[in-house]
Amino acid sequence: MFDEIRKEFPLLKSKLFERGLVYLDSAATTQKPQAVIDRLVQYYTKENANIHRGPYDLSVDATKLWEQAHQIVADFINAKSYKEIFFVRNTTEGLNFLVNTFGRKLLSDGDIVVISEMEHHSNIVSWMLLQKEIKFRIEYIPVKDDYTLDLDWLNDLVKKEGNKIKIVSVVHISNVLGVKNDVEKIFKIAKKVEAFTILDAAQSVARCKVDVKEIGCDALVFSGHKVYGPTGSGALYCNLKYLEELTPWMGGGEMVSTVTKDGFEYNELPWKFEAGTPDIGGGIVLGSAIEWLESKVSAIGGWDVLINHEQGLIGSFLNEFNGIEWFKHFGPDDISKKYGVIAFNIEGFTFRGCKDISKIESMKEGNGVIEFLNRKRIAFREGYHCAELLHDRFHTGPTIRFSLGIYSTQQDLKYAANSLKEAVLRGLN
Numbered sequence: 001m002f003d004e005i006r007k008e009f010p011l012l013k014s015k016l017f018e019r020g021l022v023y024l025d026s027a028a029t030t031q032k033p034q035a036v037i038d039r040l041v042q043y044y045t046k047e048n049a050n051i052h053r054g055p056y057d058l059s060v061d062a063t064k065l066w067e068q069a070h071q072i073v074a075d076f077i078n079a080k081s082y083k084e085i086f087f088v089r090n091t092t093e094g095l096n097f098l099v100n101t102f103g104r105k106l107l108s109d110g111d112i113v114v115i116s117e118m119e120h121h122s123n124i125v126s127w128m129l130l131q132k133e134i135k136f137r138i139e140y141i142p143v144k145d146d147y148t149l150d151l152d153w154l155n156d157l158v159k160k161e162g163n164k165i166k167i168v169s170v171v172h173i174s175n176v177l178g179v180k181n182d183v184e185k186i187f188k189i190a191k192k193v194e195a196f197t198i199l200d201a202a203q204s205v206a207r208c209k210v211d212v213k214e215i216g217c218d219a220l221v222f223s224g225h226k227v228y229g230p231t232g233s234g235a236l237y238c239n240l241k242y243l244e245e246l247t248p249w250m251g252g253g254e255m256v257s258t259v260t261k262d263g264f265e266y267n268e269l270p271w272k273f274e275a276g277t278p279d280i281g282g283g284i285v286l287g288s289a290i291e292w293l294e295s296k297v298s299a300i301g302g303w304d305v306l307i308n309h310e311q312g313l314i315g316s317f318l319n320e321f322n323g324i325e326w327f328k329h330f331g332p333d334d335i336s337k338k339y340g341v342i343a344f345n346i347e348g349f350t351f352r353g354c355k356d357i358s359k360i361e362s363m364k365e366g367n368g369v370i371e372f373l374n375r376k377r378i379a380f381r382e383g384y385h386c387a388e389l390l391h392d393r394f395h396t397g398p399t400i401r402f403s404l405g406i407y408s409t410q411q412d413l414k415y416a417a418n419s420l421k422e423a424v425l426r427g428l429n
């Protein structure tokens with residue numbers, strides 16, 4: 001079944017890559033199935049018009065498709081209504097929206113925003129930018145040696161600081177460790193002080209069932225391009241009870257129903273938060289990508305089958321390095337705790353961005369290894385993966401990351417493992 005799904009991805013069988021492409025960078029962006037590509041072509045060849053404005057059929061139909069896509073996202077994450085969903089360009093834009101709306105509304109000098117040491121930079125730097133205007137504190141939930149978040153620490157912080165904690169914003173699945181955080185518990189603790197809770201679901205929506213009601217978050221963001229949809233598409237969920245009162249981040253067309261010299265009235269939800277002409281094609285096709293993924297997940301027998309499949313691939317990759325001293329896995333070796341991502345170091349080699357002078361002086365430069373893997377047509381990442389704080393916490397320096405998609409195979413990982421061994425055994429630098 002997984003082999004059949006893989007065949008739906010034209011880039012993976014493209015003749016452009018005569019020696020084949022081993023795509024292990026799905027945490028950065030997923031490849032797109034033919035159905036999603038065709039849907040985008042269909043939109044631009046047959047359905048393209050601006051939405052919510054034109055009285056003509058083409059525009060009315062595009063508007064319907066746009067609205068339906070919101071409903072698809074709402075159902076996908078089990079939101080109450082499409083009114084709780086508005087489209088953004090990506091997770092980063094969604095998080096910045098939340099910082100600049102809820103952050104500005106809820107935070108005063110001395111207040112606290114809680115994030116964690118394993119956040120992506122988009123959930124760190126966006127808060128740091130706001131700190132230039134409001135003197136709130138950022139507190140980081142520590143990552144324990146077993147790669148879980150320290151919830152005792154969070155409980156203690158809540159006891160100590162009480163309702164100075166206004167916002168708790170954490171990542172669901174780490175894009176480096178591949179661990180899934182116990183966000184249900186984290187948000188329960190946050191609610192003891194009525195903090196506003198945000199989930200970065202960038203890595204989780206394509207890997208496991210995400211249900212906002214079960215998780216208990218107030219807001220959630222994800223990127224379309226990581227869930228087999230187009231770049232430039234993404235969605236933000238926010239519980240309806242906050243949205244009526246919330247002032248949008250951007251003003252302009254689309255988000256108002258009437259404007260006079262004395263002021264304006266908001267459009268209804270969720271369009272109030274979608275100022276200007278959005279990426280209409282991207283949003284509509286995000287809906288199609290989600291429908292495509294859901295149909296595949298159902299065909300294979302559910303999310304657990306996908307999770308087992310990915311964990312099996314990770315397990316066989318890690319087994320390739322049993323007893324090999326130079327391979328240093330960054331993350332839990334218990335594969336039942338891993339979701340789609342394998343980051344590692346190679347002892348004796350440094351990689352791009354290394355900050356540790358002693359390592360730079362005493363180790364080989366990893367460029368040769370990186371180049372070798374590239375020549376082997378392996379697509380992967382090297383560096384900090386926008387999670388520098390996490391790397392600093394474990395003093396790992398930059399890592400190499402292989403990440404999986406629904407199309408990843410045993411052969412991909414076997415080939416990647418063999419190529420890596422060959423590169424290191426040759427002592428490339």
Ligand SMILES: Cc1ncc(COP(=O)(O)O)c(C=O)c1O
Pocket residue numbers: 027028090091092093120122171173174175200202203223
């Ligand atoms: C956990 C996590 N959060 C946020 C992002 C940012 O996503 P985007 O670049 O699509 O905005 C990423 C991207 O890799 C991610 O892995």
